[in-house]
Structure formats: structure tokens, C-alpha cells
Amino acid sequence: MNTVNETMRAVLFDRYGPPEVLYAGTLPKPVPGPGEVQVRVHAVSVNGGELHGRAGELRLVTDLMARGFPKRVGLDFAGEVAALGPGATGPGVGDRVWGALGRTFGSLAEYVVVRPRQIALVPQGIDLVEAAALPVGAVAVTALRDKAGLRPGERLLVRGGSGGVGHVAVQLGRAYGAHVTALAGGRTLDFVRDLGAHEAYDYATTTPSELGRFDVVLDTVGTEHPAYRGLLAPGGRMVAIAFDLRRLVPSLAYIAASARHGRARVRAFSGRPTTRLLTDLAGHVAKGELRPAVDRVFPLEEAAAAHRALEAGGVRGKIVVKVVQNPVLAPEQR
Known part of the structure; x- marks a missing residue:
């Protein structure tokens, strides 16, 4: 340049x-x-x-x-x-x-x-x-489609469902045929439901133990990874795109350890949108599946x-x- x-x-x-x-x-x-x-x-x-x-x-x-x-x-x-x-x-x-x-x-x-x-x-x-x-929401395509392999009929939990990536993930989850549950702030629950979430809960008043089991958990928040990993059904997948900056080393160490121990691995990545991902995203907009x-x-x-x-x-x-x-x-x- x-x-x-x-x-x-x-x-x-x-x-x-x-x-x-x-x-x-x-x-x-x-x-x-x-x-x-x-x-x-x-x-x-x-x-x-x-x-x-x-x-x-x-x-x-x-x-x-x-x-x-x-x-x-x-x-x-x-x-x-x-x-x-x-x-x-x-x-x-x-x-x-x-x-x-x-x-x-x-x-x-x-x-x-x-x-x-x-x-x-x-x-x-x-x-x-x-x-x-x-554009940054295109990482939801990578997370749900490429990393988690989300399939029709599976149960998806999106943490941070009203945010920049989360609001895209909720809509894509519906487009991929999943049953979508979202955690978001109490003031944004109606917004998340309007995006297509089948269920929406206030993260401030809902504990992980109240949510049930999921095939895929998408974490855009970065905290409490063990608690949300524990919600995975057999064969479940968790994708984390955010990390707790106050406990960065333990957070990253936990994710790395999950690759070797326990029944479910936490997949983590930090990606940037590419032409292919942005074009895929545009396709969902054109079909009316994403706004x-x-x-x-x-x-x-x-x-x-x-x-x-x-x-x-x-x-x-x-x-x-x-x-x-x-x-x-x-x-x-x-």
C-alpha cells in the first residue's frame, strides 16, 4: 500500500x-x-x-x-x-x-x-x-456450518444472541433447520425472538442448569466455558469465538485441554470474513433468511x-x- x-x-x-x-x-x-x-x-x-x-x-x-x-x-x-x-x-x-x-x-x-x-x-x-x-457476522457461518456442522433438527444454544455475531447466528440457525435457543439481556428478548429464536432467556436470571441439553453451543461471550460445555448432549459440539480477558490463560488452557479430555471438545477460532464467506452471507440475505x-x-x-x-x-x-x-x-x- x-x-x-x-x-x-x-x-x-x-x-x-x-x-x-x-x-x-x-x-x-x-x-x-x-x-x-x-x-x-x-x-x-x-x-x-x-x-x-x-x-x-x-x-x-x-x-x-x-x-x-x-x-x-x-x-x-x-x-x-x-x-x-x-x-x-x-x-x-x-x-x-x-x-x-x-x-x-x-x-x-x-x-x-x-x-x-x-x-x-x-x-x-x-x-x-x-x-x-x-460482515463480522460472517464468522457465524464458519462457526455453525464449518466448525460445528450444525444439522437440521439439532438443538442450538447461542450465548449473546442479540449481539453482532449472535444476532446473525440466531437467524442462520433457523436457516439451517435447527431449534434455536438464545441467551441475551432481558431488554432484548423480544428482539431475539423476532429474529427467529424458538426460545429466549435472560442471561442474568437463567442458570445453565435450567436450559437442558444441546447439540451445539455457540459462545460469543467468553465466560463459564465449563458450565456451558456441560450442557452438550452426546456427540455435541461447542464453538467459542470469545474469551474471558480477565482469565485469559486459564480460559485458553481449558479449551486446549478439552481437545484431549472429557466427552466433548470446545472448538475455538478467531477468523476474518473472506470473499467466500461474505458471498455465502449475501446468499442468505437474498433468500430472506438473514436481515x-x-x-x-x-x-x-x-x-x-x-x-x-x-x-x-x-x-x-x-x-x-x-x-x-x-x-x-x-x-x-x-
């Missing part, structure tokens, strides 16, 4: 801390190198990992991602292709795309440069603000307020930050 003298707006922070450390600054506008694609970003969603990164709870990782300050936020994005580097393939200039960065933050900016394998065409029928709510859920929208200058909103909890789907005010219309809307 090359840069020129042009600048762009981006959300930055100069020290670890609360949401108030975020501010709208300027950076050199990135120019696509060979095989790269420049995307004009329209909207970005806020993800839980960014909150931990900004607060300094992942500083060993974030310092490896980008040394020194200022650091950046933003993982997924939706926008339009603005320019192609030499030899770049895939979507063309003007195409609406969605995607996610690799192993770094920084999509909350006016432009990003990515590899074609990190993006796909946005499905018709949704705008770019809605589209920004879904984005945008709780609130903030302008770029209010990124700190967006982080505060996610930290406060009770979010239905995703918090989205709108980078540009002039919408990029889908072909059928032009």
Missing part, C-alpha cells in the same frame, strides 16, 4: 483509555498497490474487540498490530470501490462492497486499501449502513458516543458509524 499527499478523515486515539480518547483526525489517504483495492468507506460497525483494544486490555496484540500512537479503530466496512491497483481483480470501480480488514484495526476512515479476498459485493436490497452491520439489525447510527465525529453505546449494553444487533453522508445507491435504486 502506497500513500500520497492527499489526506482523509479517520478516528484515532493517542493513549489507551475510555471512549473519550477517540477523536476525528487526519491521515494520509492510502493508495492501492499491485493487486490491491481502494474502498471509499460509507459505514463501519463497532465491534467488541475494538473496545478492549482501545481500553488497553489487548495491548500486547494491538502494539504488535501497529507500534506507537496514534492508533486506529474499525474492523469491518461497507462502501464502494474507488480505485484499483495494478493487476487487481474482482469488483470494479463503483461497485458496492463490504468486507473486513485482516489482522489490524483501521476501517473507521474515509478510505481503506484491502486485498480482493477481503471483500465481496453487497447484496441487493440493503443500503450501505445496513450492510456495515453484517441486518442496526440499533443506532452515529456520525464519524461521534465515534466516542458509539463506543459508549456498545459498552452500555442492551444493543439490538450492531452500532454503526456513518463515515459519509451522501449515500451510494444500489443499482435498483438509481
Whole structure:
């Protein structure tokens, strides 16, 4: 990736801390190198990992991602292709795309440069603000279909059913023919049921022992792995995509030990959406099996307020930050 003298707006922070450390600054506008694609970003969603990164709870990782300050936020994005580097393939200039960065933050900016394998065409029928709510949710496809092998008629438990990945997993569980039970905050239970959950329970007042047995448990929360692993029926599978940062070493050690001991293994992974996964996700949108859920929208200058909103909890789907005010219309809307 090359840069020129042009600048762009981006959300930055100069020290670890609360949401108030975020501010709208300027950076050199990135120019696509060979095989790269420049995307004009329209909207970005806020993800839980960014909150931990900004607060300094992942500083060993974030310092490896980008040394020194200022650091950046933003993982997924939706926008339009603005320019192609030499030899770049895939979507063309003007195409609406969605995607996610690799192993770094920084999509909350006016432009990003990515590899074609990190993006796909946005499905018709949704705008770019809605589209920004879904890319990271593509990991639910990997979790349920590829890692757990969820089958029709099986019982699925989704922890964090109203969140960014959870609200996608609930809908995909129904699409895959499973009986879906979701744990979520008390204020979001009706929302989760509306997404398709057959049963929804308040995590604050429901203990694991009250839930019964499940063929698949998808954990987007990261705590109490042993208790939820204990709910697995014979042949059951548990997939964890979150970890307890306050007890990270014991948490990871437990997951590793489950591969060798006990009746059920806890599968864990940390993945990024790819063109194939994003295209699969778009297929579910096109079939009416998946819809984005945008709780609130903030302008770029209010990124700190967006982080505060996610930290406060009770979010239905995703918090989205709108980078540009002039919408990029889908072909059928032009």
C-alpha cells in the first residue's frame, strides 16, 4: 500500500483509555498497490474487540498490530470501490462492497486499501449502513456450518444472541433447520425472538442448569466455558469465538485441554470474513433468511458516543458509524 499527499478523515486515539480518547483526525489517504483495492468507506460497525483494544486490555496484540500512537479503530466496512491497483481483480470501480480488514484495526476512515479476498459485493436490497452491520457476522457461518456442522433438527444454544455475531447466528440457525435457543439481556428478548429464536432467556436470571441439553453451543461471550460445555448432549459440539480477558490463560488452557479430555471438545477460532464467506452471507440475505439489525447510527465525529453505546449494553444487533453522508445507491435504486 502506497500513500500520497492527499489526506482523509479517520478516528484515532493517542493513549489507551475510555471512549473519550477517540477523536476525528487526519491521515494520509492510502493508495492501492499491485493487486490491491481502494474502498471509499460509507459505514463501519463497532465491534467488541475494538473496545478492549482501545481500553488497553489487548495491548500486547494491538502494539504488535501497529507500534506507537496514534492508533486506529474499525474492523469491518461497507462502501464502494474507488480505485484499483495494478493487476487487481474482482469488483470494479463503483461497485458496492463490504468486507473486513485482516489482522489490524483501521476501517473507521474515509478510505481503506484491502486485498480482493477481503471483500465481496453487497447484496441487493440493503443500503450501505445496513450492510456495515453484517460482515463480522460472517464468522457465524464458519462457526455453525464449518466448525460445528450444525444439522437440521439439532438443538442450538447461542450465548449473546442479540449481539453482532449472535444476532446473525440466531437467524442462520433457523436457516439451517435447527431449534434455536438464545441467551441475551432481558431488554432484548423480544428482539431475539423476532429474529427467529424458538426460545429466549435472560442471561442474568437463567442458570445453565435450567436450559437442558444441546447439540451445539455457540459462545460469543467468553465466560463459564465449563458450565456451558456441560450442557452438550452426546456427540455435541461447542464453538467459542470469545474469551474471558480477565482469565485469559486459564480460559485458553481449558479449551486446549478439552481437545484431549472429557466427552466433548470446545472448538475455538478467531477468523476474518473472506470473499467466500461474505458471498455465502449475501446468499442468505437474498433468500430472506438473514436481515441486518442496526440499533443506532452515529456520525464519524461521534465515534466516542458509539463506543459508549456498545459498552452500555442492551444493543439490538450492531452500532454503526456513518463515515459519509451522501449515500451510494444500489443499482435498483438509481
